[in-house]
Amino acid sequence: MATPTAGEREFLDRMGLCFERFGGPRTMGRIYAWLTICDPPHQSLTEMAAALEASKASISTVVRQLQEAGMVERFPVADRQHHYRITPGGFTHVLRVQMAHARSALDAVELGLSVVDRDRDEQRERLEDVRDFFRFQAEETEALIERWQQFRTQNRQG
Structure with a gap:
């Protein structure tokens, strides 16, 4: 060993x-x-x-x-x-796993919004903030993966 x-x-x-x-x-x-x-x-x-x-x-x-x-x-x-x-693919795979977790969290927050009455403004605002964060994270993670793959390809060739 x-x-x-x-x-x-x-x-x-x-x-x-x-x-x-x-x-x-x-x-x-x-x-x-x-x-x-x-x-x-x-x-x-x-x-x-x-x-x-x-x-x-x-x-x-x-x-x-x-x-x-x-x-x-x-x-x-x-x-x-x-x-x-x-894991082959390194952190690209890790980011995809994290993105899947973020989407699960987004689904949970959407459920929260569906069960909180519309007249509960403060609670809905907090949930909407969390929802918006997870939406943003999912979109930006996908863009980050694409940029990372381009960067990695360019770095390996140069």
């Missing part, structure tokens, strides 16, 4: 702190970072736990969260253990 070098451990720890600042657990950032640099680029829970010096149970919990976010996926291997890797 691969053991991270001192420099790699620093990278893993810094990414853990970055993810923590975004509201995720530090372990999430460390796992994601490990999957960006490990060889092979897919790892079992046991391999990740050993490399990151963390319990297999905590790795399993966080990998499940990363899967739900669309950041990692199960990778088929001829082994009894499940292996995981960074």
Whole structure:
């Protein structure tokens, strides 16, 4: 099993702190970072736990969260253990997952507007503000994905 070098451990720890600042657990950032640099680029829970010096149970919990976010996926291997890797398409896939969540939230807010009487102006105004935010987010996320794909294509060619 691969053991991270001192420099790699620093990278893993810094990414853990970055993810923590975004509201995720530090372990999430460390796992994601490990999957960006490990060889092979897919790892079992046991391999990740050993490399990151963390319990297999905590790795399993966080990998499940990363899967739900669309950041990692199960990778088929001829082994009894499940292996995981960074989801191909990277953050484009993550943005699409987030956009789907925003659309679900928009549906929920629309339901809220349908059940709140029209004479409850303050409540409706708050709901309309939330609705407008999620509409804006969905539209802008799609535009962001398109711009990102153009940027990435241009950067890879140059």
